[in-house]
Amino acid sequence: MSSSEDEITRLFRIRRTVIQMLKDRGYLVGDFELNMTRSQFVSKYGENVKREDLVINKAKRNDSSDQIFVFFPEEQKVGVKTMKTYTNRMKSENVFRAILVVQQNLTAFAKTCINEIAAKFHLEVFQVLYLSTKLYR
Secondary structure: OOOOHHHHHHHHHHHHHHHHHHHHOOEOOOHHHHOOOHHHHHHHHOOOOOHHHHOEEEEEOOEEEEEEEEEOOOOOOOOHHHHHHHHHHHHHOOOOEEEEEEOOOOOHHHHHHHHHHOOOOEEEEEEOOOOOHHHHO
C-alpha cells in the first residue's frame, strides 16, 4: 500500500522546511538537500514513505561536535517509550539536541519526560498541523 499523494507531498514539504530551518540555525546542510524536488524525494524515500526514514542528523558548520537530530515519530501521539528510544539514541551518539516533528500533542507523561531530561538534552517539539491540501499547495 503506497502513501497517499497528499501525504507524500506533505512530508516532502515538512522535511524541506526543517532542512531550511537547520541551515538558518547554522547547521551544515547541502544544496542538494535544500533543492531536492518532490520526485527526488520519492526516489529516495519511495512511495511508502516511513516517517522513521526521514530522521536527520546535522552538525554545526563551525563545530562538528555540536550536532542535532530531527526525529519524525510514526505514532500519532508520542509517549514516554518513544521519548526514551530517542534519548537513548542521542546518548549513544553523543548528541544533546533534537527536534521532534510530531503529528499530535505529546502525552502528558512524554511532556513530563522532556522536562525531566531538560538538564541533559535540549528537545524541541514541532507539531505539524493537518491543513487542507488547498491551503499549502
